[in-house]
Amino acid sequence: MTSVHGANPLRDAADRRLPRIAGPSGLVIFGVTGDLSRKKLMPAVYDLANRGLLPPGFSLVGFARREWQDEDFTKVVHDAVKEHARTPFREEVWQQLIQGMRFVQGTFDDDDAFERLRGTIEELDKAQGTGGNFAFYLSVPPKSFPVVIQQLKKHGLADQTEGSWRRAVIEKPFGHDLRSAEELNAIVHEVFAPDQVFRIDHYLGKETVQNILALRFANQMFEPIWNRSFVDHVQITMAEDIGIGGRAGYYDGIGAARDVIQNHLLQLMALTAMEEPASFDADALAAEKTKVLGAVRLPRDLGRGTVFAQYTAGWQGGEKAVGYLQEEGIDPASKTDTYAAIKLGIDNRRWAGVPFYLRTGKRLGRRVTEIAVVFQRAPHSPFDTTATEELGQNAVVIRVQPDEGVTVRFGSKVPGTSMEIRDVSMDFAYGESFTESSPEAYERLILDVLLGDSNLFPRTEEVELSWKILDPIEEHWDGHGRPAQYPAGTWGPVEADEMLERDGRSWRRP
């Protein structure tokens, strides 16, 4: 029983008021007691229901070790929704959701629990009309992946019967190097077909990231200059002001590059640099992203083209912050990078010779993610040098978060009798031109999973290509000395500044 949109006479492509509602389906969350589940997934489910985007009878099943009854689970969801949902709480929406909520108690190696889960799903098919369509959201530590996947297989939970679907949703990290990523993919694909596996990179669910494609390919004014003839270089930054918080166990040994560059930053780079896809469907997009990731060239001298560093004690925004090595649960001899900056080239006709600088770090000046495309200086200026002394390079900056929007920076005459040209910026702010409450990334992504729309999910090849880019860098860092240091609350180590200085450039202050 698939959704028969083609056959449904009430569906009409021209009727654009009718939202894309997911077909009959349910969502099973493993690790439902975790932070992500409470802060993001449950509220996202509620928000979707509140916006009328979930099918009648949508079911939510929690699976965890806690000794809970259905009622305890409902209470937890209720509290999570009240606290974190984006849209106001409405009793009638809650009444609709509550009917399909179930909790299954058990550990991941407990066969009985998975049998109970199967029973629950069968019961929901009868009671709620979910039609056998279930997505399994694995919000679990990487080491539990294989067990859960195998258990799903063993108990026939991954089997798609006639006309129904079973999907797996997995979160980063997708391995910690190429080999482990391949292993993980092998495990998952043995049980779920590749097109039924959805890898969540929540950055791709953000409106601003999707807007990169709109900005580039729906407009005429940017694309003609989006190439090596006009672009000097590109800087992609993702900075966090927080430290590692309670994630010491996960973070140590992984580091900033694996945690952020491998997935988020390389995806942002792919979207910024890729050629125009033949159409806006999942296959065409993936094809272009794969092409550009495949064309990435590492710097010849990894020591000069990359920087890794750790934060030391300092002051971050008026608060005293301890250094990384002093954080609780961190080995004082740890070499894990909390800051990483790398310089990449793309070997194709459009980008040859244009460096892409990617940097990410914890305990930096402020929380910001942005893509800055910096243009070359005008080849000739009729103004004398004193007039343009303060003129920088033109830039288009896509602000991914916070304060989502696009900034264009260019020179303008300062009012007055003398000719003096200075940088000004022209701003487009999402919050100002569109809704105050644009949907959370998870809302969009969960809906897409239920609809089976894989536009916004990285594929196996993309993940593996990203590891191919990062592995040699990590290897180099392993073998070459200790990370550089930067005081918490600054914009990174001097080594990173020097790296750009050697190229005659400098980092933007985001």
Next chain:
Amino acid sequence: MKIDLTDTTASKINKALVQGRRAIGTPAVGMVLTLVIVTDEENAYDALRAANDASREHPSRTLVVIKRVSRSPRNRTSSRLDAEVRVGAEAGTGETVVLRLYGEVVDHAQSVVLPLLLPDAPVVAWWPVNAPLDPAKDPLGALAQRRVTDTYAAETPVEELNARAKAYTPGDTDLSWTRITPWRSMLAAALDQVSCEVKAVEVEGEEFNPSCELLAMWLADRLDVPVKRSLSSGPGLTAVRMDTSCGSIALGRSDGALATLSIEGQPDRAVALKRRETAELIAEELRRLDPDDTYASVLRYGVDRLTAAAAPAEPPAGETADEGTAAAGASEGAAAQAPAKKAATKAPAKRAAAK
């Protein structure tokens, strides 16, 4: 911040807008459209409040055109424009100008509005009450890409629907139509779950609620089956019952908030289907500014049927129709639309500003 201007002109208002923006320190303009609300003093407050709420989703410049009633010949010949310019916190996320027109200028409101439209941005006109018969030909309506009326607020909604159908111009839309989007989407979702053919439909709702007629016409138009409209005491729409080749499908809502979807052979399910506030309706209207072809087709359907089928008897009021009789009752008269009265009756003229 609020600036009051008495006996003023559009250019002075424009100056006040710039001055207001400067004063609150946000000289950049990120507004995406101009919303022109044409109303009387009585409805201005509620309409403006709804528009301000909607402006959180669509930052806009809101122009409220209030045509004041002149009660003496002297008043009618003299003419005056007063304006209240609001920017910042008092105007949602955009800017608001409340324009009060007295005397002769009442008939030339477009001359005040035109200079105040945002450059290069779409214009939406909204009449919360007393919409003109042909919105596209109205001098204010002609400035707008999208014209929002509300037949729910009309004296005789069904006749007004007829008039809307006749005068339809791409870009017209009606809040009675907006109100049923959740119903339509839930009914479509219900049909997603089964693959069977619909044979007859019954739409039940309160009297004088054109949303019921519009929903009935939409179902008839899409499904090409007889649709019966029956009455209940509300609130709003109360039920849609579909007789299909695999049993009955019913969506019922008695309390205006929580509905029950029953599909034969499946358990009943509760679905949230709350009646929405005007602000939400306006926000939905502003989301898409292209012509609504589905609405056009639904309106057109109604007119065709009403003139073709020689108006079958009004459905017996108060009859609690059960699934069984729904199909039978409707099958005789192709599609029994609503209280289909004389099609050609003149729709109520604009209840003129001056009584």
